[in-house]
Amino acid sequence: MSTIHYIFGPVHSRRLGRSLGICTLPKCRKICTYDCVYCEVGRTTDLVPPSFRLRGVNRAETFFLLESVREILKTDTPIDTLTMVGHRGEPTLNPRIVEITEGLKKIRDRYRPEVSIVILTNSSTLIQKSVQEAFTLFDKVIAKLDTVSQKKFEAINRPHERVTSIEEIKDALACFSKNHPGKLVIQTLVLKSLREESNNSTRKDAEELAKAYRKIKPESVQIYGLDRNPSEDYVFPLSVEEIYNFSKEIKKQCPDIKLKTHP
Numbered sequence: 001m002s003t004i005h006y007i008f009g010p011v012h013s014r015r016l017g018r019s020l021g022i023c024t025l026p027k028c029r030k031i032c033t034y035d036c037v038y039c040e041v042g043r044t045t046d047l048v049p050p051s052f053r054l055r056g057v058n059r060a061e062t063f064f065l066l067e068s069v070r071e072i073l074k075t076d077t078p079i080d081t082l083t084m085v086g087h088r089g090e091p092t093l094n095p096r097i098v099e100i101t102e103g104l105k106k107i108r109d110r111y112r113p114e115v116s117i118v119i120l121t122n123s124s125t126l127i128q129k130s131v132q133e134a135f136t137l138f139d140k141v142i143a144k145l146d147t148v149s150q151k152k153f154e155a156i157n158r159p160h161e162r163v164t165s166i167e168e169i170k171d172a173l174a175c176f177s178k179n180h181p182g183k184l185v186i187q188t189l190v191l192k193s194l195r196e197e198s199n200n201s202t203r204k205d206a207e208e209l210a211k212a213y214r215k216i217k218p219e220s221v222q223i224y225g226l227d228r229n230p231s232e233d234y235v236f237p238l239s240v241e242e243i244y245n246f247s248k249e250i251k252k253q254c255p256d257i258k259l260k261t262h263p
């Protein structure tokens with residue numbers, strides 16, 4: 001049995017349908033380059049730089065993970081997506097991500113070719129060439145971009161001090177999207193806050209994000225709201241009406257963008 005990776009689901013996801021979660025980080029710790037105020041799994045216990053890679057991930061661990069996925073895909077369990085996640089962190093901090101993804105693709109192609117393989121990333125490691133290369137293996141890369149203001153980025157995502165600026169992350173997203181058209185999906189969580197710097201739901205926020213989406217040119221954008229308990233009690237979900245109004249503002253600024261709203 002693997003002590004690092006684990007599989008959960010399939011669970012019904014608002015954005016991915018029936019999703020089988022493949023977690024590349026251990027359950028007992030939260031290892032992330034961010035400590036988002038809205039994180040549903042609480043405060044980050046191990047706030048690490050983007051260059052950090054998890055130790056102890058050996059061949060046997062990877063083998064057990066892939067064999068477990070194979071056993072599930074051989075059954076007739078309904079699954080739409082194999083979703084690589086950190087669950088409690090950023091999935092690319094696992095050093096064997098390429099090996100795992102290549103293995104998943106082989107198994108998927110053999111047993112369930114209709115299933116997509118996607119990764120949920122917080123975008124902080126995309127600046128690295130090796131991560132960009134790993135991302136090309138996925139059918140879709142769903143990448144976080146909650147704000148383009150450095151002040152708000154620091155207040156909402158609370159990145160490790162060695163995470164690059166949000167401007168550089170935005171440029172890396174645009175570059176990846178240009179080189180791999182149709183692969184990148186941007187995911188933006190919108191929330192209200194008692195503290196101005198961690199509120200990203202104003203009209204100005206919508207305008208700035210719209211400008212960034214126009215530059216990045218992703219395949220689509222997902223706007224979504226809080227639906228579980230956040231890590232900090234000073235942030236709140238938007239009402240359904242507020243979140244649709246936020247999306248409407250974005251749509252006004254970039255009418256050609258494929259936008260999905262998940263209140």
Ligand code: SF4
Pocket residue numbers: 032033034035036038039040041044086087088089090122
């Ligand atoms: S990037 Fe994801 S796992 Fe990390 S703190 Fe933010 S919401 Fe939580």
